[in-house]
Amino acid sequence: MAEPAFSLRTSDRLRRRQLVSRAMGAVAVGAALLAVAVLAIVVISVAHRGAGALNLDFFTQSQAQGFNPNGGGVLFAIVGSAVLVGIATLIALPLGVLVAIFISELAPPHLARIARMALDITNGIPTIVIGIFVFTMLMAIHGQQSAIAGSLALAIIMLPLVARATEEVLLLVPSSLREASLALGVSRWRTTLQVVVPSALGGILTGTTLAIARAAGETAPLLFLTSLGVSSHADANPFHPLQSLTLVIFTYFDVPALQTKAWAAAFVLMCFVLFTSLAAKLALARYRKKLGG
């Protein structure tokens, strides 16, 4: 039998291509590992450094007044954070969803473009600027610091995140569903409310969770809106200035004796964010299961 005129063995060119391919694959895996490693290192070192202060008292006591080297617990910082972020979410979520509905369902294309750009710019404003702005505007009227003012600043930070995430999922809702509802003689608004938004609930929830995580971690806009002049460390009234986890980290870290507690508070904050996103995922999974889709 004659030798065939071609070879099916690996040629040099192919060997080189395979090498490049393998190298690029390795780089990609490395980058992924690095990302996970950074997270792991941060979580582990925060937990490790804060571990000494993580006991029952830390969670059940309020902060000590003045410069007590003991420092006390973070109960009301947790409560304050929850109040601040909770009120901010109550403002930003409905507003953000409405803005998204305007952009994706109602606005003519050129207005939608302008609104989208405005949101992106808002998203880019440094949070300290938002803090100063709310401080000047609100203090002038209200005359005193309050958690509400802090929540307002956080809501401004959350709004573009919620709106943009929602808008993107609204665009993914198939137009055949809108048609189905409109063809039944249902108005556009009812269709949006009853068909489009529920179909996009998953994305809205994800966007809101991200925004909550972002707001919970904000310090800058809170500094002069709710932290300066905190008179009581055991308060949950949103009309008073309240403590928050980020502010506790900020103030404790300055005092060498309280640094362990600052780490512990940081750990609590991370868990807060983690639980929020887990809860949202769980709620979503349950909702999806109900729909069977």
Add this chain to the structure above:
Amino acid sequence: MEAIRTKIEVAGAGLRPVVGERQAVFEARDVSVFYGDQLAIDNVNIDIYQHLITAIIGPSGCGKSTFIRTLNRMTDLVPGARLSGQVRYRGIDLYGPGVDAVEVRRRIGMVFQKPNPFPKSIYDNVAYGLRILGMRNGLDERVERALRSAALWDEVKDRLGDTALGLSGGQQQRLCIARAIAVEPEVILFDEPASALDPISTSAIEDLMHELKRDYTLVIVTHNMQQAARVADMTAFFGLEVAPDESRRGVLVEYDETEKIFTNPSDKRTEDYITGRFG
């Protein structure tokens, strides 16, 4: 009601004409639709009669779907779409001043090419329109009646709470028909209702249409000529006309009783199309 039923049976027995003294539900007069500058259908004139099934056939891009969507103002939803001429529904100009598209669509229902159930339960899919339109009394009975009319009740009665997305394509399409029937329209428009379905589901939908024409006026757009021949009393053939500047527009070539269209068409273009020489 009795009189009409008798007339249909007489018509079915082969006595002509099919239309007889039937009332025209739709009268389209010089209807042209533009998408931006593009003329999609040109000067369509047609009467569509009560309690008949009217099929609209023709090659792709001839404006069949565009035309059927003018009948319940779904054309409004296309940005840049414009209509000239008149579409009269029981004598009222659908595009006249003060006519609300939402009200129009409540009376003139539509079933689409791809089954599009809501991601809700089977029950809620049918109840959706009823709840929103305020037809809440006897909701359960209304839902059951609609599902029975759509020949779906026996298959789903034990799992009304299950998601509609778990149904087969054919069942989903019948659910969409039930959803349309539930709000008690007078006309149901079918935009290629079986083109995404297998032959068995298709035949179920066709049988269903025969049942439905007793109570409703039906208009169906279809790609499938055999389907038109099987279900329709009247058939309109839309063709493509190429203008000197190469732009294409849909025109109504011929409209007649289905049997005439398929056995003895008056227009050469119809004959070419149904004998497969074109399209």
